[in-house]
Amino acid sequence: MKGFIGKAHKLFNADLVAGPQPPSEKRNPRPLSASKPSSLIAPSSTVGFSGMNSRSNLLPSIQDPSALDILRYRYHHATNLGSVYVLERWLSPSRFPQDTSGSSELEAVKAWVAKIGTEQTKQMFETCWANAILDEDIDWLRNEAKGTTVRLPIGYWDLPGEEFTRGTPFEPISHIYSNAWISIRDLILRLRAHNIGVLIDFHAVPGGANTNDHSGTNSNVAEFFTSPYNRKLGIRCAEFVARESAAGLQLAGISLVNEPNTDSETIYDWYDEATDAVSAIDSSLPIVISDAWDLKRAIGYSLRKNVVNPTKPINPIVIDRHMYWCFNDADKKKSPQDIIQEVSTKLSELNGKEGSVTDRGAVQVIIGEYSNVLSADTWVKTGETPKAELIKIFGAEQSLRYQQRAGGAFFWTWKMDWMPGGEWGFKAQSNPQNRFIFPPPHAFIPERNIFGLLECARNRKEERMWKAVDQHRAYYDHLAPNTLADHSRYEHGWKIGYADAYVFFEGKADEAVGPGNRLGNVELWLLKRIRESGFAGGFVWEYEQGIRRGIHDFNAVVGI
Template identity: 25%
Template sequence: MNRLSKLFGHHLRTENRSPPPGPQASSTFPTEADYFRHRKQRGVNLGSWFVLERWIVDSPFRSAAAPAQSDLDVARGANAKEILENHWDTWITEEDWAWLAGRGVNTVRIPVGFYHICGADASVLPGTDFADFQHVFEGAWSRIIGALVSAHKHGLGVLIDLHAAPGKQNADSHSGTSSPHPAFFSKQANMKHTIHVLSTLLSHLTAFANSHSPPLTNLVGIELLNEPQPGSHGAALEKWYLDAFHALRAIDPCVPLYIGDSWMTDQYADFLSRSATHFAVLDHHLYRCFTSDDTSTSATEHARRLTDPNDWTPQMFARVAQKLESAGCALVVGEWSGALNPGSLHAVQNEYEARRAYVTAQLQLYERYCSGWFFWTYKKGSAGDKGWSFRDAIAAGVFPESIALKVKAAVGDDPSIATRRDAAKEKALNEHATYWKQYPGQYEHWRFGEGFIQGWDDAWTFLSASASHPGAFMQELGFKGPWAKRRAQAHAREKGEGNLWEFEHGFSQGTAAAAADFVSTYC
């Protein structure tokens, strides 16, 4: 039994897939999979496990063909199958899973290339640059599903990220080949084939998860495409996202689908708000070490800007997070790091303090506005990079030793919880009614009260289950938009449509009040 099952006990059902929202959904929501998918994700990327990047780990490239920068170069070199399989078996081991769980990490993002799926279905390869390399990559699939098993054992969720698509969706070597000319958008066949790849991936993952004993409930989502760079093909990317949504929802209507924002966060937040159905997540990547402006900005100023509520970046996060939550969607930062350009550290007197402040500023921003975040990357082949390596950043003290709050006292049968909840509801309801009294209209404030109670109780399901013993890491409801939308739909079926916005406002305030109460009482 995995750690989450032990924590939630009788609260959970073990089905990996829950039915789509509808008349029957209220009796099966939430499942154990829902808890994995909706809790706040504090995670890391397992970079260079499958999709290789030479700056992270050099050893797999020792026999690669020139220019020796990408997976295809490795495949074209000598002894590729042996080299890759040895790397897959040694880069992430049981010790790594245990270490991550022991630091409060509860989810990992695993970048894969389409060619890594060929061991499940060879039809992903024909017509691509990797058509002749099935024998090299077919062993990856057993390691990918093995990762799902190992993560589940340690209570970790898994987000599978399609990092390299047929034709390349960007010009970087981490998209599979060293070619500087991506052809994903210029060739319709590549876009169509990528939907086949994603459909194949999801079909085989869900089949394996459901057939496993016990069923694996920790697939928290599929990221459709890492860092797409559409250029003038922006409309084509939006259409492609919709086509991919349709294809994958036909396979599993409830699996969360993540999309990259191409660093046009407002645009794609609007896109999801208009078009998303069920559980959709926008992934934004934030680095501050590549541009000339990054170089000329000190580490101290980078941190200050991230904590200034009037600065552009915090305002964007606040704006986008609110818009997505209202639409039943969510925002995550799928990649970020503590890396700074040397120019940002040039005049810094205490590099350690500057780096720590920069990491802390990012964590505070993401914790406030995001449903989850994933540090890039877990580790590097050579030790000592406290900007890019999660393990080294923790060892150096620039990243907190534990990334989630710890519970100081176990939550037993505490009758005062209901008393505190009801008092908090009455206070919030009175404030709600007083505010709207100045705007004459037809209100149903009782819906606000019901939403508050539902939000508080749902939040406490997460919070109390994580507090099984002193020292346990706090787990809270993070994906409030998708969860609240499901609860509002159930409320509407039972009580009628009416002013659902009041239920949703109450739900949001109830979850926030429960979290504040839990932290002040038990942490």
């Protein structure tokens, strides 16, 4: 067993420090037309740069990544906020009167109103919201935990205006939440000022997407997708957040619904309606959809939506996958060692689906929830290995896998009454003196070293570019010597990819986005760059592969 542990530690450390491998060039030559399309452009010999980010001789439609782009498309080493704006009694029992019969937000509010009245309940809730995240908490999240993003669970009742609770169980008590969105907005702005993005998560939608108490009630029914009224109200909620985003509230994304039941037959019809509504307001805001515990189906949907030439503007679609090994009976029969070995097989549904946005569309997965919790049934199968050691390996394996295959991972959770939270606690698992989950290696690069790494990237740009272009040209000349190609597209893409990765790593200090970021949601970023280019025809794939190689080469030069 000790040999297994040592191997796991070495594997984790080796994989984290190893440079990324270049994108594969293996692909079938394409049947191309005999004439060169007029849309092709001549290659630029150099990228002019003052700090590497001038694009005056690249496509005018391609601008530097913005501060908001970095917040949205970097790798998210992240956490969920916890039981603040959607109460769960197991996390925050102090928010419930002791004699409350239920465990949901609705039951807590009703019990407090009966006990102390509406106005005192309103004041108490507002005080709890205001004190949930202190400035020192934000400092810890950024500097100690190395967090980049917070998934912020909210309920439909937290939005301003009676229209969002009309016809729901929260209508009689909507007054208590009249300042909830003000509090949420203030928290978003405070986090943003410290280089932390926020993913708004509609954890509770009208009628409930599942039967659990984190849908807001203890009704034990899920009536969101079966009720036309609830479905329309859910879309109005998404539209509200989209309007806030369009008006300047900088969000990492919006998650439309949390953990819908697997038998929700009309879920993808509603996703279509919701994405159309949001796209009409702000088509840049990443939309996160739950996979409803069926990742293959969600991947198919994502590939159909994230196409390079949509008929109308549409938001990038991200898939939310939740990873737990403590709930179902099959996992309870496994030992910790079995589960640890299983981690590296997860997200294999993505195999063969990434790597060519031009051909297939884009797919990007985030882990919206995960923890280091295993069941009591699993822990009795531990053997002689100390539990703490197994938890550390489990957390390391999860961290590594998600950094390899996902655009980010959001631990469940940050805030609860019983801090620091054990294997459920982001605080406990992120202690710098004894980490059980691990930020990506680039999070530990001292800011004082980044200037030198950027200078190195500038100095090695030409060398890396011509090496990549020559390899690409030689590969295809050998593979299909008599097939038309336009390798200038590849060179052009390489320059954009290298410069994009540079800007992410450099950050935007004047806009409160610090340095040391790695482009993590690569598939969706490529989709964005291809759409912005206006390129069409048989050679777009060369542009895409050039961007991929440019990003890879920059990361290799600076060692991330």
